[in-house]
Amino acid sequence: MRSLEESRKRIDEIDKELVRLFEERMNTVVDVAKYKKENNIDVLNKNREAEVVEKAINNLKDKKYAEEVADFFNHLMDISKNFQRKAIAKKMVSNLKKSIFIDITETASKAGYSMMINPLAKKVCEIYFGDKTKKIEFNSYDDIMSGLIDESLDYVLLAVDNAMDGHIAELYDLLEKYEDIYIKDKFVTDKDGIKLEDIHGLNTENYNKFIILGKYKRFVKDSNKIDLIVRIDNEPKSLGHLVKYFSNYNININKIDSREADSSVKDFSVFINFDGSLEDKNILKMLSGLEGDVHYLRLVGAYRG
Ligand SMILES: C=C(O[C@@H]1C=C(C(=O)O)C=C[C@H]1O)C(=O)O
Numbered sequence: 001m002r003s004l005e006e007s008r009k010r011i012d013e014i015d016k017e018l019v020r021l022f023e024e025r026m027n028t029v030v031d032v033a034k035y036k037k038e039n040n041i042d043v044l045n046k047n048r049e050a051e052v053v054e055k056a057i058n059n060l061k062d063k064k065y066a067e068e069v070a071d072f073f074n075h076l077m078d079i080s081k082n083f084q085r086k087a088i089a090k091k092m093v094s095n096l097k098k099s100i101f102i103d104i105t106e107t108a109s110k111a112g113y114s115m116m117i118n119p120l121a122k123k124v125c126e127i128y129f130g131d132k133t134k135k136i137e138f139n140s141y142d143d144i145m146s147g148l149i150d151e152s153l154d155y156v157l158l159a160v161d162n163a164m165d166g167h168i169a170e171l172y173d174l175l176e177k178y179e180d181i182y183i184k185d186k187f188v189t190d191k192d193g194i195k196l197e198d199i200h201g202l203n204t205e206n207y208n209k210f211i212i213l214g215k216y217k218r219f220v221k222d223s224n225k226i227d228l229i230v231r232i233d234n235e236p237k238s239l240g241h242l243v244k245y246f247s248n249y250n251i252n253i254n255k256i257d258s259r260e261a262d263s264s265v266k267d268f269s270v271f272i273n274f275d276g277s278l279e280d281k282n283i284l285k286m287l288s289g290l291e292g293d294v295h296y297l298r299l300v301g302a303y304r305g
Contacts, residue, residue: 025076026083033084040149040178043084049077082267085231085296092299093288099217101279104184107218108133108154112144118159120208123193125157128212141174148181148215155184160209171211172229172271175300183227183301185212185220211301219278219302225254226276226283227300230290231267242270242294249286251276267295278302 002010036043056069111133113125125135136153138144147153160171175181188196188207196207232238239258246253255273276283291297 026080029080029084030087033087036084037088040180042177043081043088049074052077082295092297093284093291096217096278096287096299097284099219099278101219101221101223104155104212104214104218104220105129105133110134110136110153112136112138112147112153112156114138114141114144114156114158116159117161118208118210120189120191120193121157121159121210124189124195124208124210127193128157128195128210129155145174145178145181148213149178151215155212155214158211158213160186160211172227172300175213176229176298180215181213182215182219182299183211183303184214184218186210186225186301186303186305211303220304222279223277223302223304224275225305226274226278226302228272228274228287229296229298229300230270230272230294231296232270232294234268239270242272242290245286245290245293246272246274249282251283251286271300 033043035041053070053073056073057063057066060066060069105128108129109132111125111129113121113135115121115137116139122135122137129135133154136147138147138156144153144156144158148156175183186209188209190196190207193208230242232242243253243256252275253272254275256270257272258268258270278284287297287299
């Protein structure tokens with residue numbers, strides 16, 4: 001048997017080699033993350049993870065370590081996913097500084113709409129965009145999102161189910177899948193499709209809700225509400241820490257809602273709606289700090305509300 005000193009020396013050598021391989025693996029993982037970002041693919045791939053674990057077990061000479069090697073790779077892949085999320089989200093806030101603020105109805109040459117949730121969508125789309133914009137009807141979310149991604153559409157108008165708007169629900173799941181799509185406008189209409197400008201004090205449950213989605217960093221001028229999704233550690237202090245960010249910058253939170261993330265990841269998603277405009281440097285500063293401090297940050301939208 002080796003002496004304690006000899007064993008420790010050997011462990012140091014092995015660790016050195018492990019760190020070299022870890023670094024190489026992480027560098028490769030970032031390439032995967034970039035590919036995923038460009039192709040709008042989720043960071044998590046459960047099938048691939050199962051494959052990685054299976055290969056690791058097969059590669060063992062001594063199968064008595066099967067459980068441990070599975071554990072090791074599951075941890076490693078959690079680290080890898082968190083890093084991927086950070087790597088692809090990192091540039092988001094600095095990119096936002098290049099945003100332009102416009103009247104989107106003046107820059108839309110093609111807009112899509114769907115009558116799946118509310119048949120009034122067609123009429124609302126006509127009123128919202130006017131005659132200059134070509135309007136195209138879609139019958140599936142995938143088609144409508146593809147239209148935005150391949151830029152055959154400038155914007156899309158979707159009706160929002162009242163139930164859907166209540167929580168971080170399907171809509172936000174859908175948006176999380178598409179890194180580059182944002183909510184550009186959110187509004188309520190009466191039964192004739194006429195936009196209600198002042199909804200203060202109205203029970204909007206009885207009205208029709210719509211959103212405008214678009215790609216890239218063109219946002220409506222003078223927006224005053226921002227939607228955000230962040231992922232933070234599932235630990236006692238993290239939510240308080242998150243909320244403190246907003247109070248430190250004197251930003252008012254209107255709504256905060258959380259949901260457990262995938263059980264293989266030890267963090268959870270928080271949806272936040274707060275007052276502010278992307279034209280405001282204070283907001284960008286807060287977002288930039290927050291981005292560096294959370295596992296993942298996704299701007300969902302900025303609009304007038
Ligand atoms: C690197 C990838 O992304 C994630 C991380 C993995 C890893 O670290 O091996 C495996 C699957 C994905 O959940 C990938 O998809 O290959």
